[in-house]
Amino acid sequence: MTNSIKNNHTENFFSLLGLPVSFSVDKKSLTENYHDIQKSIHPDKFANASDLERRLSVQKAAQINDALETLKNPTQRSIYLLSLYGIELGENNNSVDPAFLMEQMELRENLSQVSDKADPLDALDTILEDVKSRINQTINSLETLFQQLLSDDEKNEDELLKKLTPQVLKMQFLNRLQEECMNKEEDLADQI
Amino acid sequence: MALLQISEPGQTTAPHQHKLAAGIDLGTTNSLVASLRSGMAETIADENGQHLLPSVVQFLGKQDEGFHSAYQTEVGYQAQQNASADPLNTIISVKRYMGRGLDDLKKHSIYNFVAEEDSVVPRIRTIAGDVSAVEVSAEILKTLKQRAVDALGDDLTGAVITVPAYFDDAQRQATKDAAKLAGLNVLRLINEPTAAAVAYGLDSGSEGTHVIYDLGGGTFDISILKLTKGVFEVLSTAGDSALGGDDLDHAIADWILTEAQINDPDAGLLRRILDAARQAKETLSEQQSTTLSIDLGNGEVWESQLSLQQLEKLIKPLIRKTLVPCRRALRDAKIEVEDIQDVVMVGGSTRVPLVRQMVGEFFNTEPLVDIDPDKVVAIGAARQADVLVGNKSEDDMLLLDVTPLSLGLETMGGLAEKVIHRNTTIPVARAQDFTTFKDGQTAMAIHVVQGERELISDCRSLARFELRGIPPMVAGAARIRVTFQIDADGLLSVSAREETSGVESSIQVKPSYGLSDGEIENMLKDSFSHAQDDIDARKLREEQVEADRVVEALLAALAEDGEALLSVEEQVVIQQAIDELAEIAKNSDQRAIKLKIEHVDKVTAEFAQRRMDASINKALSGQRVDDLNNK
Numbered sequence: 001m002t003n004s005i006k007n008n009h010t011e012n013f014f015s016l017l018g019l020p021v022s023f024s025v026d027k028k029s030l031t032e033n034y035h036d037i038q039k040s041i042h043p044d045k046f047a048n049a050s051d052l053e054r055r056l057s058v059q060k061a062a063q064i065n066d067a068l069e070t071l072k073n074p075t076q077r078s079i080y081l082l083s084l085y086g087i088e089l090g091e092n093n094n095s096v097d098p099a100f101l102m103e104q105m106e107l108r109e110n111l112s113q114v115s116d117k118a119d120p121l122d123a124l125d126t127i128l129e130d131v132k133s134r135i136n137q138t139i140n141s142l143e144t145l146f147q148q149l150l151s152d153d154e155k156n157e158d159e160l161l162k163k164l165t166p167q168v169l170k171m172q173f174l175n176r177l178q179e180e181c182m183n184k185e186e187d188l189a190d191q192i
Numbered sequence: 193m194a195l196l197q198i199s200e201p202g203q204t205t206a207p208h209q210h211k212l213a214a215g216i217d218l219g220t221t222n223s224l225v226a227s228l229r230s231g232m233a234e235t236i237a238d239e240n241g242q243h244l245l246p247s248v249v250q251f252l253g254k255q256d257e258g259f260h261s262a263y264q265t266e267v268g269y270q271a272q273q274n275a276s277a278d279p280l281n282t283i284i285s286v287k288r289y290m291g292r293g294l295d296d297l298k299k300h301s302i303y304n305f306v307a308e309e310d311s312v313v314p315r316i317r318t319i320a321g322d323v324s325a326v327e328v329s330a331e332i333l334k335t336l337k338q339r340a341v342d343a344l345g346d347d348l349t350g351a352v353i354t355v356p357a358y359f360d361d362a363q364r365q366a367t368k369d370a371a372k373l374a375g376l377n378v379l380r381l382i383n384e385p386t387a388a389a390v391a392y393g394l395d396s397g398s399e400g401t402h403v404i405y406d407l408g409g410g411t412f413d414i415s416i417l418k419l420t421k422g423v424f425e426v427l428s429t430a431g432d433s434a435l436g437g438d439d440l441d442h443a444i445a446d447w448i449l450t451e452a453q454i455n456d457p458d459a460g461l462l463r464r465i466l467d468a469a470r471q472a473k474e475t476l477s478e479q480q481s482t483t484l485s486i487d488l489g490n491g492e493v494w495e496s497q498l499s500l501q502q503l504e505k506l507i508k509p510l511i512r513k514t515l516v517p518c519r520r521a522l523r524d525a526k527i528e529v530e531d532i533q534d535v536v537m538v539g540g541s542t543r544v545p546l547v548r549q550m551v552g553e554f555f556n557t558e559p560l561v562d563i564d565p566d567k568v569v570a571i572g573a574a575r576q577a578d579v580l581v582g583n584k585s586e587d588d589m590l591l592l593d594v595t596p597l598s599l600g601l602e603t604m605g606g607l608a609e610k611v612i613h614r615n616t617t618i619p620v621a622r623a624q625d626f627t628t629f630k631d632g633q634t635a636m637a638i639h640v641v642q643g644e645r646e647l648i649s650d651c652r653s654l655a656r657f658e659l660r661g662i663p664p665m666v667a668g669a670a671r672i673r674v675t676f677q678i679d680a681d682g683l684l685s686v687s688a689r690e691e692t693s694g695v696e697s698s699i700q701v702k703p704s705y706g707l708s709d710g711e712i713e714n715m716l717k718d719s720f721s722h723a724q725d726d727i728d729a730r731k732l733r734e735e736q737v738e739a740d741r742v743v744e745a746l747l748a749a750l751a752e753d754g755e756a757l758l759s760v761e762e763q764v765v766i767q768q769a770i771d772e773l774a775e776i777a778k779n780s781d782q783r784a785i786k787l788k789i790e791h792v793d794k795v796t797a798e799f800a801q802r803r804m805d806a807s808i809n810k811a812l813s814g815q816r817v818d819d820l821n822n823k
Binding site: 016018031033035036037038039040041042043044047048049050051052053056057058059060061062063064065066068069182185186189 | 350379380420421423519520523576579580581582588590591592616617618619620621622677679680738741742745746789792793796797800801804807808810811812
């Protein structure tokens with residue numbers, strides 16, 4: 001399969017926001033371009049326009065917001081990049097390696113035991129730090145792999161995509177775990 | 193390479209004309225109207241020099257024929273004074289009842305709420321008949337509108353109305369309905385904290401991250417905004433739409449009831465106690481102690497001292513309750529207290545010293561109170577109204593707001609599946625796919641809910657509708673795509689479509705506790721004293737205004753982009769359609785105008801789409817030029 005998007009000129013979230021297709025995104029350009037576009041098409045600019053233009057502007061502004069949301073977050077960005085290569089991540093994907101599955105269970109168990117610790121907030125902090133450093137590691141390897149994938153050399157595409165998929169799933173998991181940690185923190189803080 | 197010419201954004205060829213627009217703060221306790229006069233946004237006073245209009249409506253009776261209201265009412269200070277003598281016909285804090293069902297309303301209320309047949313909206317029984325919260329609010333809005341028209345000397349082109357950021361869809365829809373009843377053209381509903389930020393941000397021009405702490409009469413909002421080069425981006429918002437200064441009054445009133453050993457107060461006595469409680473709270477913002485004196489109605493008067501210390505003990509738990517949403521907003525914005533530049537205080541209740549003290553301690557900064565906390569929201573709304581109505585503004589300001597609560601759908605087992613998460617920037621459109629549960633299932637019930645909890649029963653039910661005519665398939669084979677769209681007012685519409693067959697169903701979400709279109713139509717009719725001529729005249733005028741708007745917008749668009757984006761033939765077709773519409777709009781055939789507008793929409797749809805895409809390209813190419821210049 002050759003799903004390369006390099007020569008594909010159809011509109012995607014990157015081109016929509018005036019950025020090159022890449023895993024690493026220049027945050028400053030992303031924000032500036034986003035603001036400039038919204039300044040020209042936001043519904044507030046069409047409050048006095050015809051119904052038709054108002055409708056169109058709501059749709060367009062929503063699309064731009066969606067693009068920003070997707071590109072801002074590394075997990076969503078990597079899922080989106082894979083989708084440009086025709087890979088849709090399902091809920092039950094078995095391509096995660098067993099070692100990572102073990103790791104997952106361990107992390108989850110730690111989280112579930114936090115409330116029993118002498119200082120639950122402190123214990124939670126330790127877990128959060130651990131999750132964050134794992135996320136950063138994963139981002140680094142995603143960066144390298146996507147860079148190779150999007151570089152000129154096309155012959156390793158399938159192989160790279162095979163390596164990328166489990167990394168993206170790992171990001172997805174770590175993200176969810178981070179969210180659960182935050183929720184836990186909220187619960188603990190509210191109890192105090 | 194040929195250089196493209198780019199005109200100033202928003203510039204039109206139409207002659208410049210200052211349009212009148214107002215900002216309205218429809219508050220729980222007080223309401224205000226503000227407008228931009230000679231470049232300054234100011235609140236407008238009544239003939240007695242009063243800027244605040246107490247949000248109190250006393251119903252006196254049915255109106256005689258020929259007046260533009262169905263009711264005889266007293267609104268404002270006079271009504272407030274009459275409240276304890278006529279408690280059941282005088283509606284106070286009506287904002288708390290907007291978009292709410294009967295069960296919600298029974299708490300803490302002295303009014304006789306009644307359920308009406310053929311309507312899901314509860315009514316309050318008064319001497320003038322049963323009135324909904326929307327109608328009561330419309331009376332307040334009518335008074336403010338009249339005040340603005342008198343002061344500005346002409347009718348308003350449009351108004352911005354503010355709502356608490358934490359208002360849900362039903363409460364927003366109810367507010368918009370009230371404005372419609374009051375005959376206002378709503379340019380936009382904007383969130384109160386965002387409006388306050390506009391009032392502050394443009395004055396100080398300060399870039400950075402700001403917190404708006406807005407404790408009003410009946411609602412609490414916290415918003416965290418980032419201000420960059422005229423863009424106000426709301427990072428997160430949280431709050432409690434049933435917590436405000438009223439609750440402080442109730443805490444004091446409960447204490448009085450206990451101290452005075454009153455077990456079963458009638459409505460008049462309860463009103464007097466609540467008034468005394470509010471008075472005491474206000475006095476203790478300046479003094480250490482105050483004397484309470486209450487006429488018990490049986491010839492006796494109860495008197496007691498209340499010290500600041502006692503008061504603070506009574507209200508501290510309530511203020512602490514506001515800090516929970518503060519923490520959540522920080523977390524959702526992914527920032528720490530250290531990142532906050534300043535905290536702006538909004539709402540009359542932030543005059544209470546303990547509020548300022550506790551909020552200051554929480555955010556570790558001295559709260560800002562530079563602009564009158566009662567007026568700041570209306571002032572910000574007026575500025576935004578002026579921009580929206582199309583008066584050319586020096587500052588290229590843009591508000592990017594968020595939706596306060598997650599929106600989702602009921603799935604099997606009474607669970608809520610979130611489709612749009614809280615604090616997502618609006619407008620937003622999101623789709624989610626669902627499938628059938630049984631073989632041969634041909635219909636699907638869609639239940640839309642709002643809230644953060646997992647169980648449907650813990651969320652607020654927004655609307656229910658059905659998708660019918662799904663072709664019979666085995667369970668799990670159908671692909672039903674449900675799309676949620678939230679517009680710039682924060683209002684939701686939902687559509688559902690079976691992808692394999694194309695069967696479609698969509699609704700503008702009419703909230704479970706909302707007025708139906710028919711009910712609003714009837715209320716409008718009532719307010720025009722049943723005169724069919726009046727209603728027709730109004731409809732015709734609305735259609736003519738819309739036609740004028742379409743013509744003006746298209747002429748400007750043609751002048752700006754016609755040559756660049758259209759072939760000569762396309763320009764001719766559009767010009768012809770515009771001419772026809774302008775001609776027909778002069779006549780008094782409302783239906784013909786409506787049909788012509790639809791025709792023009794069809795003819796110009798492609799042009800509008802191209803213009804939208806072109807302006808994105810323009811925005812981006814402008815950006816690149818800037819980048820080059822900086823290098």
